[in-house]
Amino acid sequence: MAMGLFRVCLVVVTAIINHPLLFPRENATVPENEEEFIRKMQEHQEKLQMEQLRLEEELSRLEGLPLPNRATLDHFYEHCIRSATGDATRTREFVEGFVDDLLEALRSVCNWNTDMEMEDFIGVGSMYENWQVERPLLCHLFVPFIPPEPYSFHPEFWCSSLSMPLERQGYGKIKVTLADGDPLGCICDKTKLGEDMLCLLHGKTRGAWPGSGGSSEMEDLLCSRESSYLDPTKVMKWFQMALTRAWHRIAHKYEFDLAFGELDTPGSLKIKFRSGKFMPFILTPVIQYNDSDLYFITQLPKEPCVEAPASDTDWILSFAVYERQFLRMTAKGLPEGACHLSCLQITSFLLSKQSCLTGPSGLSDYHLKTALLHLLLSRPAADWKASQLDVRLRDLLCFLERSLLEKKLYHFFLGNHKVPETMGLPEVVSRAEPLNLFRPFVLQRTLYHNTVHSFYEMLKNTPTLISEYSLHVPSDCASPPPKAVAL
Secondary structure, eight states: OHHHHHHHHHHHHHHHHTOTTTSOOTTSOOOTTHHHHHHHHHHHHHHHHHHHHHHHHHHHHHHTOOOOOHHHHHHHIIIIIIGGGTTHHHHHHHHHHHHHHHHHHHHHHSOTTTSOEEOOOEEESHHHHTOOOSSSOOEEEEEEEEOOTTEEEEEEESTTOTTOOGGGTTEEEEEEEETTSOBOSOSTTTSOOOTTOOOSSOOTBTBOOTTSTTOOOGGGOSBOTTOSBBOHHHHHHHHHHHHHHHHHHHGGGOSEEEEEOOTTSTTEEEEEETTSOEEEEEEEEEEEOTTSSOEEESOOOOOTTSOOOSSTTOEEEEOHHHHHHHHHHHHHTSOTTOSHHHHHHHHHHHHHHHHHHHOOOSOOHHHHHHHHHHHHHHSOGGGGOGGGHHHHHHHHHHHHHHHHHHTOOBOSSTTOTTSOGGGOOOHHHHTSOOOBTTHHHHHOHHHHHHHHHHHHHHHHHHHHHHHHHHHOOOOOOOOOOOOOEEO
């Protein structure tokens, strides 16, 4: 890839130097600054050659990396990864049972005429894709919600706009309208409201917000100020308040406490047992796009390589359900005991341990999964036999390296015409421009250099880490427990 880019640059330079309008032939008038121009172009060509040599040197690092053989990798996987995730099923069942009870309590404390309606939760992420490695095991659950009558939600895709700014890719807005599709405005002037009738723009005197207790404060409203668009931050605040009320209703039934977890992870909760142990999980309120499996979520955990929303009414498009479905669909056509998830688990393990050593970088598990999805789509099913674990692991690391060096890792679904039509993606997604997940690296040089350095340190440490962990499993790297806010 790098050689191809260099050749293209060289062709362009040669074309410029030999262009007849810049350098006329024998009988034409020669520009006075011809020699200076040629000198500068030669210097530029030398810089391109130096850049090419640097890229080749970078790419050669991984090609010469002595990864452990398959027997060592198999032993490492069985003793350090598979055994560590063996209780995933029991964890899911426990969390799901509790969340069912919590949501049922939430529905019981809500007023059907004024509150949002919560639907059944949907499991997403590595826990439900069977590749989570980090402990403690973490369940991530989406909770779709719909508005009470007479309102409806109308999502607006930024990716459907031809004039969309780059920083708005992957985002959308949720417009609140009346059920008949009319602009929201306000229903106060259209009908006589009862005491409990909900008005999305006004407070106590014109109806109350869910869980507001009749308060007319602006923060109790879920729409942005002077707007008919939902504010994700206010929605998250409302959801947390509703969960608090629901927990207080059922707390007497359980011999543990419930608390909000990490403050920078929206919807993060913790079940805190009397023994001192805890079980984290994430509940995220989401809005479904029409009848698809695409959801709008309030926000993602703060990460260096994730651009912040440009507006307080921007919602993030989540393809988590489609990602889970694609992995399941693909697995049906792979050989028995296929190594694709093993590759992802090992890479995630290495990234986690490297983060303990040098601190977090701009590379995340989501980037690792995206790289794997691209590889699954580009390689034959037979290439993913269990016996090919070491080869495919190298492929995944090579793919990540090239993506980092080129600062390009495209979103798997947005604008990817190779995705099978059987996935049933909305047409607006297929027609969208590709989204470069590594675009922040172009703008943040320090983050980029730190990430590349951390990645190569991970590669250098890989043989030692795998060998050491194959012999014994040390305790996880020490880190202070996240602060919790009691419910």
